[in-house]
Amino acid sequence: MSITIIPVRGLPIIHPGDDLAALIAKAAAFEDRDVLCVASTVYSKAKGYIRPLAEVKPGDRARRIALRDREDPRFVQAVLDETKEVILEHPFILSVMESGHIGVRAGVDRSNIEGDQVILLPPDPMAAAKDLHDAIMNRTGKKVGIIITDTCGLSFRRGQTGVAIGWYGMPAIRDYRGDKDLFGHVLLITEEAVVDEIAGFSNYVMGESNKGVPAVIFRNMDCWSGHDNLFFRPEEDVIVAALKKCRD
Numbered sequence: 001m002s003i004t005i006i007p008v009r010g011l012p013i014i015h016p017g018d019d020l021a022a023l024i025a026k027a028a029a030f031e032d033r034d035v036l037c038v039a040s041t042v043y044s045k046a047k048g049y050i051r052p053l054a055e056v057k058p059g060d061r062a063r064r065i066a067l068r069d070r071e072d073p074r075f076v077q078a079v080l081d082e083t084k085e086v087i088l089e090h091p092f093i094l095s096v097m098e099s100g101h102i103g104v105r106a107g108v109d110r111s112n113i114e115g116d117q118v119i120l121l122p123p124d125p126m127a128a129a130k131d132l133h134d135a136i137m138n139r140t141g142k143k144v145g146i147i148i149t150d151t152c153g154l155s156f157r158r159g160q161t162g163v164a165i166g167w168y169g170m171p172a173i174r175d176y177r178g179d180k181d182l183f184g185h186v187l188l189i190t191e192e193a194v195v196d197e198i199a200g201f202s203n204y205v206m207g208e209s210n211k212g213v214p215a216v217i218f219r220n221m222d223c224w225s226g227h228d229n230l231f232f233r234p235e236e237d238v239i240v241a242a243l244k245k246c247r248d
Contacts, residue, residue: 001222007205008215016048021135024215030142035218036132037147037202040165041112041119042214043128049120050113051078065089075110078118082106087243094243099125100231101165102240103152121150125166133168145169145221149199151208155239162203164195164230172196175226194224 008028014020020043024036044050058066058073062080066073068090076093080086083095083106095106099121107121122128129146136144148166153159164172176190202216234240 002220004219005201005205006217006219007213008217009213011042011212011214014042014045014214016045016050018046019135020046021132021139025136025139028215028217030136030140030144030217031219032143033145033221033223034142035145035147035170035198035221036136037149037162037199037206037216037218038132039206039214040107040121040125040128040148040150041109043132043148044119044122045113047122047128049122050117051120053078053116053118056081065093069093075105075108075118078120079105079108082108082120087240088247096240097121098123099165101125101150102231103150107150107165121165122148126168127166129166129168143169147195147199147202149202149206151203160203160208162196162199162201162206164193164199167195167228170195171224171226172228172230173226174224191226193230194226195230 006028008024010027011023053072053074056074056077058077062077063073066076069092079093079095082097084098085096086093087096088094093105094102096102097106109119113119125148129148133144133146136142146168147164149162150165151160152163154161172193172195174192174194176187176192179187181187198218205216206213
């Protein structure tokens with residue numbers, strides 16, 4: 001397998017109401033079974049998932065957290081408004097979102113947007129991925145897998161990496177359970193988070209500041225079988241349980 005990685009260059013600054021799929025289809029040529037990674041920020045901007053901080057009225061909890069974390073109270077309130085459950089308030093807000101994704105500050109982003117505004121994550125990232133899949137299909141006639149990415153820190157490690165928050169056209173997990181290794185041992189627990197691996201490398205290509213590459217095509221990916229249970233169920237997530245215990 002030899003994978004080709006194609007940055008989608010030449011896209012304009014995205015604004016609410018822009019046809020993101022049309023812009024991507026114009027800037028890139030697709031083949032069937034390509035995988036397209038798109039930064040959640042540009043999808044959210046195109047769909048209008050942005051919020052002027054001038055319109056945010058912080059409550060008492062937001063003001064208290066902002067004082068301790070040295071944040072703008074309006075920004076903290078925007079984060080709380082996007083949060084289903086707060087796991088940690090300090091040294092940063094760690095949020096559980098409706099989608100099941102867990103991230104710092106609910107993925108609310110103040111970078112790469114004009115003025116005093118914030119970008120919110122798509123409220124339903126899985127639906128966002130299908131929306132892009134269907135739009136690219138309508139524009140190009142090609143069946144393209146979609147991964148909506150966000151940047152996220154990893155437990156036990158410094159720095160951020162790309163992760164998949166929504167996907168369509170492929171299973172999230174390649175399930176090796178039941179296969180045999182090189183020595184004939186049956187694999188009992190091996191599940192590979194392929195969509196996160198692809199998202200991580202797409203983030204390397206996109207960059208984190210002013211590179212201007214919000215979409216990346218992966219070509220010649222092999223097919224894999226598995227499932228979409230990427231997020232742990234609450235009773236399985238030992239890290240969240242430990243953090244809550246320390247918090248309480």
